[in-house]
Amino acid sequence: MKKVVLAGGTGFIGEYFKNRFKELGYEVHIISRQKQHISWEDKLSIQEALEDAEILINLAGKSVNCRYNEANKNEIMNSRIRTTTLLGESILQCNNPPAIWMNSSTATIYRHAEDRPMTEEKGEIGSGFSVNVATAWEQTFFSFALPKTRQIALRIAIVLGKDGGVITPFRNLVKFGLGGIQGTGTQKFSWIHIDDLFQIVLFLKDKEELSGVFNCSSPHPVSNRELMKELRKTLNVPFGLPSPKWMLEIGSLLIKTETELVLKSRWVLPERLEREGYNFTFKTIDKTLQDILK
Numbered sequence: 173m174k175k176v177v178l179a180g181g182t183g184f185i186g187e188y189f190k191n192r193f194k195e196l197g198y199e200v201h202i203i204s205r206q207k208q209h210i211s212w213e214d215k216l217s218i219q220e221a222l223e224d225a226e227i228l229i230n231l232a233g234k235s236v237n238c239r240y241n242e243a244n245k246n247e248i249m250n251s252r253i254r255t256t257t258l259l260g261e262s263i264l265q266c267n268n269p270p271a272i273w274m275n276s277s278t279a280t281i282y283r284h285a286e287d288r289p290m291t292e293e294k295g296e297i298g299s300g301f302s303v304n305v306a307t308a309w310e311q312t313f314f315s316f317a318l319p320k321t322r323q324i325a326l327r328i329a330i331v332l333g334k335d336g337g338v339i340t341p342f343r344n345l346v347k348f349g350l351g352g353i354q355g356t357g358t359q360k361f362s363w364i365h366i367d368d369l370f371q372i373v374l375f376l377k378d379k380e381e382l383s384g385v386f387n388c389s390s391p392h393p394v395s396n397r398e399l400m401k402e403l404r405k406t407l408n409v410p411f412g413l414p415s416p417k418w419m420l421e422i423g424s425l426l427i428k429t430e431t432e433l434v435l436k437s438r439w440v441l442p443e444r445l446e447r448e449g450y451n452f453t454f455k456t457i458d459k460t461l462q463d464i465l466k
Contacts, residue, residue: 175199177202177221177225177227178229179202179259180231180255182206183235203221218262222259222266225269226272228270228274228321230255230273231276232251232256232276233276236305236433238430239428239429240301248305249304252305256275256312259273260312273322274373277309277313277326279327279328279440280298280303280306281303281327282438285439286359286437290439291443292385306327322383327386327387328364329363331363332365332460339464351407353396353400354396354415354420355396355416356396357395357396357397357400358395359434359435360393361396362390363460368390386445387440388442390454391442391452392457393439396434402457406461406462420434
């Protein structure tokens with residue numbers, strides 16, 4: 173039986189991937205902190221799971237949806253470096269390691285961009301804590317020289333899907349009449365439907381000549397203004413009060429998160445994927461919202 177290993181596979185994306193891989197007939201092994209799965213402390217079981225696996229997908233890392241105090245910043249950084257290092261070391265111990273290792277990264281690695289889109293070749297790396305995490309994560313991942321294992325870093329935009337991720341708070345904002353623009357409304361929102369993210373994984377798995385960095389984002393990013401308008405339209409809510417930056421600062425304190433998650437302009441295009449022939453199922457925000465909110 174074909175085998176896939178999902179590291180940190182218990183979140184919104186991991187659950188979706190687990191179910192889809194099982195539908196395709198894969199034996200799915202999950203590494204996590206939950207007792208029913210392989211423990212991060214159990215190096216022997218991790219190595220056994222990786223032996224003869226077709227794919228390793230690493231999604232592990234503390235959620236960035238929190239306040240960036242020192243304790244949380246350390247855990248956000250260390251959880252990604254620690255797990256990636258452990259997986260790389262475990263692969264090196266395998267006799268027959270996974271043919272491909274895909275490691276999560278983030279589209280947040282690029283600078284705040286309202287002037288032009290960021291591609292793999294011409295994107296500019298930004299600055300600040302989130303960018304430092306992303307660059308350290310990728311550097312750790314690519315520091316391993318793995319002769320039998322192809323390595324791909326997935327620079328994932330904001331993932332949209334049913335029953336999880338950011339769509340729940342966005343839906344609630346709109347329903348309670350707060351679905352207007354956030355901040356200036358001009359910041360770009362790069363996103364990807366969770367099904368396209370899964371299909372990209374399968375696409376890259378089969379393209380054995382490909383490795384390196386790939387932007388995983390829809391080819392048609394929208395502004396925050398356009399996003400909120402489409403959300404209101406899809407949910408049949410005729411109006412939405414805007415949220416200026418000062419209000420978002422207060423709100424983010426109350427719900428223990430950071431305004432960067434909605435105010436940073438992520439303008440990212442999947443240039444390499446499209447050049448290699450990947451065809452998105454969900455290219456536009458209206459089609460995506462109709463699918464996940466219906």
